[in-house]
Amino acid sequence: APGGAAQAAGGPTDQDILKDAETPGDILTYGMGTQGQRHSTLKAVNPDTVKKLAPVWAFSFGGEKQRGQESQPIVHDGTIYVTGSYSRLFAIDARTGDKKWQYDARLPEGIMPCCDVVNRGAAIRGDKIYFGTLDARLVALNKDTGKVVWNKKVADYQAGYSMTAAPLIVDGKIITGNSGGEFGVVGAVEARDAESGELIWSRPTVEGNMGTLNGKESTMTGVKNATWTGDLWQTGGGATWLGGTYDPETKSLFFGTGNPAPWNSHLRPGDNLYTSSTLAINPDNGEIKWHFQTTPHDGWDFDGVNEFISFDLKKEGKVIKAGAKADRNGFFFVIDRTNGKLLNATPFVTETSWAKGFDLNTGKPIYNEDKRPPNPVDGGGASAGQGKPIFAAPSFLGGKNWMPMAYSPDTELFYVPANEWGMDIWNEAITYKKGAAYLGAGFTIKPLFEDYIGALRAIDPKTGKIVWEYKNPAPLWGGVLTTAGNLVFTGTPEGYLKAFDAKTGAELWKFNTGSGIVGCPVTWEMDGEQYVSVVSGWGGAVPLWGGEVAKKVKDINQGGMLWTFKLPKT
Numbered sequence: 419a420p421g422g423a424a425q426a427a428g429g430p431t432d433q434d435i436l437k438d439a440e441t442p443g444d445i446l447t448y449g450m451g452t453q454g455q456r457h458s459t460l461k462a463v464n465p466d467t468v469k470k471l472a473p474v475w476a477f478s479f480g481g482e483k484q485r486g487q488e489s490q491p492i493v494h495d496g497t498i499y500v501t502g503s504y505s506r507l508f509a510i511d512a513r514t515g516d517k518k519w520q521y522d523a524r525l526p527e528g529i530m531p532c533c534d535v536v537n538r539g540a541a542i543r544g545d546k547i548y549f550g551t552l553d554a555r556l557v558a559l560n561k562d563t564g565k566v567v568w569n570k571k572v573a574d575y576q577a578g579y580s581m582t583a584a585p586l587i588v589d590g591k592i593i594t595g596n597s598g599g600e601f602g603v604v605g606a607v608e609a610r611d612a613e614s615g616e617l618i619w620s621r622p623t624v625e626g627n628m629g630t631l632n633g634k635e636s637t638m639t640g641v642k643n644a645t646w647t648g649d650l651w652q653t654g655g656g657a658t659w660l661g662g663t664y665d666p667e668t669k670s671l672f673f674g675t676g677n678p679a680p681w682n683s684h685l686r687p688g689d690n691l692y693t694s695s696t697l698a699i700n701p702d703n704g705e706i707k708w709h710f711q712t713t714p715h716d717g718w719d720f721d722g723v724n725e726f727i728s729f730d731l732k733k734e735g736k737v738i739k740a741g742a743k744a745d746r747n748g749f750f751f752v753i754d755r756t757n758g759k760l761l762n763a764t765p766f767v768t769e770t771s772w773a774k775g776f777d778l779n780t781g782k783p784i785y786n787e788d789k790r791p792p793n794p795v796d797g798g799g800a801s802a803g804q805g806k807p808i809f810a811a812p813s814f815l816g817g818k819n820w821m822p823m824a825y826s827p828d829t830e831l832f833y834v835p836a837n838e839w840g841m842d843i844w845n846e847a848i849t850y851k852k853g854a855a856y857l858g859a860g861f862t863i864k865p866l867f868e869d870y871i872g873a874l875r876a877i878d879p880k881t882g883k884i885v886w887e888y889k890n891p892a893p894l895w896g897g898v899l900t901t902a903g904n905l906v907f908t909g910t911p912e913g914y915l916k917a918f919d920a921k922t923g924a925e926l927w928k929f930n931t932g933s934g935i936v937g938c939p940v941t942w943e944m945d946g947e948q949y950v951s952v953v954s955g956w957g958g959a960v961p962l963w964g965g966e967v968a969k970k971v972k973d974i975n976q977g978g979m980l981w982t983f984k985l986p987k988t
């Protein structure tokens with residue numbers, strides 16, 4: 419591996435990881451391929467056969483504390499590796515559902531995840547399996563025994579740092595994002611040697627902070643004070659809490675960055691680079707190649723971490739190396755992934771009150787300035803020190819939150835799990851205090867419609883048009899999978915794993931898993947048969963922060979099960 423760790427022993431190699439999307443016998447990466455398309459070439463389960471899809475086994479995570487299960491399973495050589503709430507990792511026999519081993523991180527009392535005690539998945543290379551923990555550590559375990567190989571502190575959990583994202587492995591480096599944007603941390607992307615865990619480079623996401631390479635200062639991120647005033651860059655947020663994708667064709671890592679801190683935008687004039695953006699990063703040295711800011715001077719917690727999926731955009735007889743992102747701010751972006759130029763931005767939810775659209779020449783939003791939550795110094799709030807509340811849509815939980823969309827190169831459509839909601843939001847004064855919430859805002863989320871909040875939407879990236887949609891009563895909070903068998907799978911808080919016709923959106927199959935699904939379904943092949951797995955276990959941000967929506971989902975029971983399905987043998 420060029421400049422990377424020693425060759426992987428006794429397990430997936432760097433080359434296997436890069437080819438993950440083409441090898442349906444295993445799932446080695448979060449995103450089912452480093453580009454993150456979540457597309458499988460398998461076809462045995464298809465619109466003709468899916469009605470017979472049936473469970474073969476289910477595995478319980480156990481424990482007294484269940485909470486949100488947002489994990490995507492990793493599958494290698496007859497073993498499934500899946501993470502659970504409270505920083506747990508399970509190795510399970512893929513044929514029988516028997517437990518091989520379990521690792522429970524010993525978490526300190528003071529962890530501060532903002533939005534439930536979730537984890538989104540592990541990474542595998544060689545004889546090791548890796549995951550990030552809620553006390554901001556990165557752990558490498560022997561994949562066969564579950565024994566700790568190394569366990570590194572990434573950041574200070576007492577300052578509000580945590581880790582919920584799945585790591586990404588590229589050329590012997592394990593690359594991670596961080597969480598903590600609601601506590602005024604500084605977002606970062608970091609690369610470590612996958613064998614030793616030693617830090618190779620670090621790239622802070624907030625302008626003015628210094629990067630490192632091989633133990634020395636490398637370059638500053640941006641230009642100090644260009645888009646931030648005073649010392650605010652030291653507590654500016656921009657957490658990379660969803661991790662990233664990697665495109666081998668342009669040799670770029672793509673990481674989204676979260677909201678600037680605090681939420682009250684009047685306290686931090688300027689664009690606040692590089693928060694609420696997508697960054698293209700050189701995996702060798704951590705240098706930023708380009709950035710695209712989806713919400714400059716974010717005042718709504720629109721964040722910007724949403725996954726950036728590389729794909730070939732076939733338009734007017736040309737093939738453009740593009741990438742797409744369905745942003746929390748309600749716009750679906752198509753960007754030239756070689757240079758960061760905006761190609762198209764179209765709304766994928768019914769209301770985007772904050773902006774009329776995007777200027778394709780400048781790449782900037784056209785704001786509706788009266789829809790920015792007002793400055794509290796002008797008064798007008800319910801009590802002294804509060805700003806005037808306004809109604810804005812989408813809500814801060816977004817037109818889409820963390821749950822990843824999927825892209826099918828067969829239908830050339832993206833499948834986006836969207837939500838229709840708005841919020842009353844107002845600003846307040848706030849000063850930074852280590853380890854305390856740093857928002858300066860108050861809010862109540864409200865549904866926009868009586869009959870549904872969630873909407874799975876098939877979007878044509880050539881036009882931004884919605885080709886079909888499926889409406890769901892509760893907000894959608896699980897990832898999406900698509901297959902060459904012309905299917906789209908996703909789960910619902912009501913507990914169903916559902917399959918849809920990828921071309922028409924017709925609902926073809928559903929199965930109730932007993933708790934809400936907020937995980938990412940996967941499919942793979944073993945012994946000549948196609949399997950589908952998904953984690954079930956309600957939780958995440960909606961029951962904690964959902965305002966009036968939380969009432970609608972309060973009767974959903976928690977859980978923690980890995981379900982596995984296949985077609986019966988004929």
Ligand SMILES: O=C(O)c1cc(C(=O)O)c2c(n1)C(=O)C(=O)c1cc(C(=O)O)[nH]c1-2
Nearest residue numbers: 533536582597598599600657659676958959
């Ligand atoms: O700024 C951050 O560091 C950060 C981290 C996380 C997280 O790590 O899960 C979430 C958010 N922000 C966030 O804004 C958000 O809406 C959210 C939802 C969820 C979830 O798992 O349901 N996590 C997070």
